[in-house]
Amino acid sequence: MRIAVVTDGVTAGELPAAVTGLGHDVREYDAAGKRAGERLATAWADGDWAPEVIYAHGWAAGVASLAAGVAPLVQAFHGIRATAEGVPDDRRAYERLLCRVADRLVAGSTDEAGELLRLGVPRARITVIPPGVDCDLFTPVGESQPRSRPRVLATGDGPWLADLVRAMRMVPDAECVILGGPPTLAGLAERCHVADRIVLRRAVPRAELPGWYRSADVAVCAPWRDPSGSAPIEAMACGVPVVGTATGLVRDAVIDGLTGELVPAHDPRALGVALRALLGDDVRRFTAATAALDRARQVYPWWRVADRTLVVCLEACGLPVRVEADSMI
Structure with a gap:
């Protein structure tokens, strides 16, 4: 044809x-x-x-x-x-x-x-x-970005990233890396007293994304409305569970309680609770990571x-x- x-x-x-x-x-x-x-x-x-x-x-x-x-x-x-x-x-x-x-x-x-x-x-x-998703590029095996403590990762842009910064007040032992977020988040992080745990970086080339996903314990994709982009399934293909909002591709990709967690939009507290629960339970997080990888490879x-x-x-x-x-x- x-x-x-x-x-x-x-x-x-x-x-x-x-x-x-x-x-x-x-x-x-x-x-x-x-x-x-x-x-x-x-x-x-x-x-x-x-x-x-x-x-x-x-x-x-x-x-x-x-x-x-x-x-x-x-x-x-x-x-x-x-x-x-x-x-x-x-x-x-x-x-x-x-x-x-x-x-x-x-x-x-x-x-x-x-x-x-x-x-x-x-x-x-x-x-x-x-x-x-390119399952040959986005894999759980390969080089990973260095880190010194538990890591939450988010990519892209959007007002929802402010919710993530606020949510990090409930996750005191972890850092949050945001790739491609607006510089204004730095001021919000200062006001929320989490600036020492918020790492803002420019967007990276696609070929470098897998190394960042692999370095994370949890990926976050929590937009307020139906998003574009493939961030949740890219993270899943790297064996990383996703915490996100029940909208658009995130709702379809993330099976709540199995491959990650779904939380309400505009709710930093619910987002923080979900992140803290996953980061604090190694068995649950490993199970979610395994299920996320399997779903990405089978469906996407x-x-x-x-x-x-x-x-x-x-x-x-x-x-x-x-x-x-x-x-x-």
Whole structure:
């Protein structure tokens, strides 16, 4: 099958290579900028290759793909904002349009699938396919960043990191390393009297992330709403339990009480209690780490994500599906 993966300036990760590995002809196109639809239409009309199906990664990529109008469309939003506040009206309108006309829609989490349902998308047109993780890169075996005491690790940015800093008041024997967080957290750490145990570092290259995950006893991913990114499953693939909020990918990936703990959003106390409990119980933490590693390897490797994506592409084209893919959650 000829599959065009169209992005809007944000990489589709390892999905194109993984689908290619299943024996299909996949080509990537960047739809960033003006007149992207015209550029796609010209490329597919004038060249010797035209897609049988288009996989649009992001709403702007979907709009460009619609403008090209040459093949069935599989739309993956990776964070739909049509019902959120403070979103430009044109994006809201385009997302709603794509929900109506795309042949199939891919939701990155069950939360996002719920958003699509509330927008009126029939359940039969929605498939939940989370991001994948490179299980060859993110492993529990390999070099690890040095440390001198128990470590909590968080990556990325977002206002929820302030909750983590406040939560560390309840975990007096551990340090917290935050990769990529805002510098303003330093002032909050001073006010919370935990500055000596909060380590703020710039975001590190992806190849260095496994060493940081391996150095941690617990990873934290506690956003207030459905997040983007693969931090929870990357940590799990490194054999690290996750404490997070019951939203988006975190809710789907973390089995509460088995691979980690789920806590309410906006609740630093609950976050601190969960961290203290895991850090204070070696047996429980080891059991959670083992279960997290097993779940990451069984559910989230890229080949499984690619297999499920291929099924959706076949369905969009009205072609028979030979083998029903396993559940992704």
